[in-house]
Amino acid sequence: MTTKKLGRQTAALANPPSLAGHANVVGKKEGEGPLANSFDYIGADDSFGEASWEKAESAMQKQALSLALEKAGQPAAAMDWLFAGDLLNQCVSSSFAARGQDIPFFGLYGACSTMGEGLALAAMTLDGGFGEWAGVVVSSHFCSAERQYRTPLEYGAQRTPTAQWTVTGAGAAILAREGPGPYVTHVTVGKIVDRGIRDTNNMGAAMAPAAYETLKAHFQDTGRSPGYYDLIVTGDLGRLGSELLEELFRQDGVELAGRHNDCGLLIYDLEGQDVHCGGSGCGCCASVLTGYLLNGMRQGLWKNLLFCPTGALHSPTTAYQGESVPGICHAVAISAEK
């Protein structure tokens, strides 16, 4: 068999799976941002009819999956596998959303990189010959994340200038072994990178080195240069992390600016929406990918996209124990043609 592994970190899909359906569900604030038109459902009050923020997040995930299945024209029962994850302790948004869905289930934890991890595993599984259809769904919710990672909203805590705003959003993608595209052609799976950042209110700085390493590995493994892509879009580095990423490449003599953007910058109006350094959370890049980015590809805006979700793999406990914040980034190459 021809190897489908390129270099150290990249899987090259022999028969690239097609993104057959994609949808998202977001909160009120996201619906007031610049990408409003690209969202499938915008909640009126972020509760999504549920009695707790955690249940609201689970409801969003369920709805995003259901909308994506509808767009793919498939029932849940057609899915061979479901890959899902979120930020909550024990990934309960995902487990409770998948409960009753009747799909063989893989729970993932990759912090805000989970959409990339899920797309990678779904694509490799289908390309490996294991079934015809796979779903990927991830979420985050501002209110459940604040309560868990920082302080309950009622405390009215101040945010530092480097802080990012956790997106209330869920994104789902349905992959098919055969279809008209867009196609997942390559995935570069991240290694954990830790440059010793200890400020948990500065996730951009913690994750930028991981994005740099994964992008560098992707270019090396595939022999492509940044210029191959019409758009390189990181997950949620935000303003500061994006600057750091571009600066790291600049030191190598590579200019990303102009070709690089970040879902955390795209999803909000940074000046008008009081989000400091931008958006974050699993739902940030997931809702930008499944709306603005993939819709744009279908409209012919971009032919080759490199989608690079980033995650910070720490916890409040590790921070209390004085640990730094390990980062990870997965790069998923999506192309209009095989």
Added chain:
Amino acid sequence: MTTKKLGRQTAALANPPSLAGHANVVGKKEGEGPLANSFDYIGADDSFGEASWEKAESAMQKQALSLALEKAGQPAAAMDWLFAGDLLNQCVSSSFAARGQDIPFFGLYGACSTMGEGLALAAMTLDGGFGEWAGVVVSSHFCSAERQYRTPLEYGAQRTPTAQWTVTGAGAAILAREGPGPYVTHVTVGKIVDRGIRDTNNMGAAMAPAAYETLKAHFQDTGRSPGYYDLIVTGDLGRLGSELLEELFRQDGVELAGRHNDCGLLIYDLEGQDVHCGGSGCGCCASVLTGYLLNGMRQGLWKNLLFCPTGALHSPTTAYQGESVPGICHAVAISAEK
């Protein structure tokens, strides 16, 4: 291509990956139990030289992976992928253990079923043509789990009769595309099953229906009967959950007793070690598999083994919010011959 999917939930590996190396690291109590001889390293005081239980758990995971790599005769740099998970919030034992390991990383959350999820994904990835080697490592630690899920040990809380004891243990397995076996031949991926059990001190009852559904699916998908296997070993149903599983099959006219055992029953002396219903935690079935079970297969004790880790996908938050405990079980068929 011949389909490698059997029925609704089962992946049949076309070229079954070989378990090239496996090792475990456990705590003092586990080292005093009946499987003592099957453990590669037994800690003297469960701290593993670290300043916190969370860091101790991470250290165990790192050591288990290192010992498994040694047995496989491979450096970490030879691993194409690492699949890892644990029970801690944000799966930090795994992230911090994998930091600096220089291996492309997939973080998993499947509660105590994680070893099964990891073996499934590692086997499918290699069989799919993506690389030659994959590592799987998972862990749990009694003290970090008690602090997080129940109460800090210092409170001296009473345990209910149905409670299980979280195993302090880490298990690692190295899979190779080619090798002399034992082989992972089939994986049946679980759906989430929730029968409404709300008692978080009765995990066996919450997980038994998931084990029943996955085993039933495995037999249906593969056309095998329980008699095909020399041993069917569930993850950590414990005494009560094991009885429930056997009873559920008995109602279908199928007798598992005599052929079925449970890692939660094997790892401790239930009468002498004050563990109530038995062991639990990701590290329970992982340390039993990577020692007693796989060593036994190598010694010719069993030819065909069905390894079925079970997980309870709840969190303290979902319990506080009155939710029931969703369960999952993955079945991994391991055979001495291809």
